[in-house]
Amino acid sequence: MSSLLSRARKNPPRLNRSSSTASKSYNRRQLRLRKFLSYFRPHLRLLMADVACAVVVAAAAVALPLCANIVMSHLIAFNDTASAYWQILGMGGVMLAIVAIETAAIFFVDYRGHMMGAHIEANIRQELFDHCQKLSFGFYDRHRTGQLMSRIVGDSFWLGELFHHGPEDLLIAILKYSGAMAVLFFIDLQLAFLILLLTPFAVAYALHFNRRMSRALEASKQEIAAVNERVEDALAGIRVVQSFANEDLERKRFAVLNRRFLRSRADGYRSEAWFSAGAETFAQIITLLVVILGGLRILAAELTIADLLTFLLCVGVLVDPVKRMANLARLWQEGYTGFVRAMEILEIDPDVVDRPSARLMSNPKGEIRLSNVDFSYEDGAEVLSNLSLTIRPGEFVALVGPSGVGKSTLCALLPRFYDVTGGSIEIDGTDIRDVTLASLRRHLGVVQQDVYLFAGTVADNLRYGRPDATDEEVEAAARAAHAHEFIMALPQGYQTDIGQRGVKLSGGQRQRLTIARAFLKNPAILIFDEATSALDNESERAVQQAFLTLAKGRTTLVIAHRLSTIRHADRILVLTGDGIVEEGNHDRLMESGGIYASLYGLQASI
Numbered sequence: 001m002s003s004l005l006s007r008a009r010k011n012p013p014r015l016n017r018s019s020s021t022a023s024k025s026y027n028r029r030q031l032r033l034r035k036f037l038s039y040f041r042p043h044l045r046l047l048m049a050d051v052a053c054a055v056v057v058a059a060a061a062v063a064l065p066l067c068a069n070i071v072m073s074h075l076i077a078f079n080d081t082a083s084a085y086w087q088i089l090g091m092g093g094v095m096l097a098i099v100a101i102e103t104a105a106i107f108f109v110d111y112r113g114h115m116m117g118a119h120i121e122a123n124i125r126q127e128l129f130d131h132c133q134k135l136s137f138g139f140y141d142r143h144r145t146g147q148l149m150s151r152i153v154g155d156s157f158w159l160g161e162l163f164h165h166g167p168e169d170l171l172i173a174i175l176k177y178s179g180a181m182a183v184l185f186f187i188d189l190q191l192a193f194l195i196l197l198l199t200p201f202a203v204a205y206a207l208h209f210n211r212r213m214s215r216a217l218e219a220s221k222q223e224i225a226a227v228n229e230r231v232e233d234a235l236a237g238i239r240v241v242q243s244f245a246n247e248d249l250e251r252k253r254f255a256v257l258n259r260r261f262l263r264s265r266a267d268g269y270r271s272e273a274w275f276s277a278g279a280e281t282f283a284q285i286i287t288l289l290v291v292i293l294g295g296l297r298i299l300a301a302e303l304t305i306a307d308l309l310t311f312l313l314c315v316g317v318l319v320d321p322v323k324r325m326a327n328l329a330r331l332w333q334e335g336y337t338g339f340v341r342a343m344e345i346l347e348i349d350p351d352v353v354d355r356p357s358a359r360l361m362s363n364p365k366g367e368i369r370l371s372n373v374d375f376s377y378e379d380g381a382e383v384l385s386n387l388s389l390t391i392r393p394g395e396f397v398a399l400v401g402p403s404g405v406g407k408s409t410l411c412a413l414l415p416r417f418y419d420v421t422g423g424s425i426e427i428d429g430t431d432i433r434d435v436t437l438a439s440l441r442r443h444l445g446v447v448q449q450d451v452y453l454f455a456g457t458v459a460d461n462l463r464y465g466r467p468d469a470t471d472e473e474v475e476a477a478a479r480a481a482h483a484h485e486f487i488m489a490l491p492q493g494y495q496t497d498i499g500q501r502g503v504k505l506s507g508g509q510r511q512r513l514t515i516a517r518a519f520l521k522n523p524a525i526l527i528f529d530e531a532t533s534a535l536d537n538e539s540e541r542a543v544q545q546a547f548l549t550l551a552k553g554r555t556t557l558v559i560a561h562r563l564s565t566i567r568h569a570d571r572i573l574v575l576t577g578d579g580i581v582e583e584g585n586h587d588r589l590m591e592s593g594g595i596y597a598s599l600y601g602l603q604a605s606i
């Protein structure tokens, strides 16, 4: 069973994974198409109105040349000037009304239709963001934030465009083309056939360059994702960049990606230019042929001038559907690949989920028991093997050992950031997989090595674990964490903006804020992954005091890198690649002269 589980963990669903069988992939395509259509459901009324307006736009485009034909026929007939005058004016009024209706329909289609697309786009973006909140640590180990941002923010724009233009463009193109062709056939069969024969060439030409545009756009999407990733990495790590004086290196790296993106856009624009120039040329050639052949047919008295002019107006109408269809083909490719990329994320299930029978964990006493725990990261060697350990309620246990033996990993298993691959972890005798994730994590306070504060004020950050905390509670937590004094010394006290990731604070201050944040949460079990970066003595002492106050009365597991900070721990466990090899309090371990004693001696001598 455990090998099955670990095999499943080693082959998790990935983005862009290929399907195992043709039928599976066919089913998935069907499901996705159905899901795609389902996004229209909440907007059905708007969609119907959009479609109706699209019909009006197409009808108006065909009606106008017909009206023009009537006007010209009256002009040419010229036998009764007075009645022709009024008929022309009347027809002018009709055309004006058609134009007014068409304008209103175009406005509706453009505004409301785009808004429908924008709503669907916003829904999908929200769905993606919500889903990403649920995905487990393992997912984030596998995927890069820059790429995810491209999917959540970049791709969704095309989705909105597709949801708006898809139905509308398809309908307008079909109606305009068939309406205009019907009029052409009505006026002159031979000329209409000529156009019908030429249309496939125009469509083939448009599709060819359309495909090239799509390919170029796909390439430029990948390039922009790489650009995003570089920007994110270089800006998030700007302090490291500058401290290594690597601005030039970063500039060059960025310039390479930026140039690649530019080149991919150049390809796209070249195809687009061919596409537009070709569409224009096609329209001109048809016009030219119609004028020459139509002129010959007028000379042969087989066609009237009014009909030829109407014919030419209808030819003008025909260019639009061809352009629209080509555009739609590209939009479909763009939007639908964006949709599929979004679905690929939405279809990934979180690795760590609540069991259907999961109960709420309420007020744990805080006994932790690890029984024969095995754990390996995906595609990685086993980090923890057959580890057993019991921590009594309220006990202060410190975990020490060489780097990379799995101390932080062990701490990540308690809040179920990852699930064990073998054995079990129990809190108060209940397997942590039998309680809901939210209730488990509510009772665990994790102060991680990598302090993360959000952009915003000091108070916002402190309230992160308990948004309803009163000002008094916030201040009490800050006092307990020895943070109140420095907070009050900030320009706006608790309302001071601390910048992205708390850059405006010192390392020690950031740590004390995270401890205060844990105070407010008031968890029964505390996990403290001590930062390896050395703080100055005074900050270290302040952080230490804050932590000890927080730990009082709670089960505490601390990963210690500076052994001086855990001398007073109830129990110190020495973890190595062979498991827990030593355990006891500081004095006992020093006496025994083992690994702990030598590690301690080594640190003391530095």
Ligand SMILES: Nc1ncnc2c1ncn2[C@@H]1O[C@H](COP(=O)(O)OP(=O)(O)OP(=O)(O)O)[C@@H](O)[C@H]1O
Binding pocket: 141, 377, 378, 380, 383, 402, 403, 404, 405, 406, 407, 408, 409, 410
């Ligand atoms: N997210 C991850 N994905 C894959 N492997 C990981 C991941 N995190 C850690 N590891 C690997 O697991 C092993 C244990 O790492 P862990 O961070 O738990 O060690 P540690 O004892 O806490 O080290 P340190 O004292 O240096 O913080 C290491 O070999 C590490 O490379």
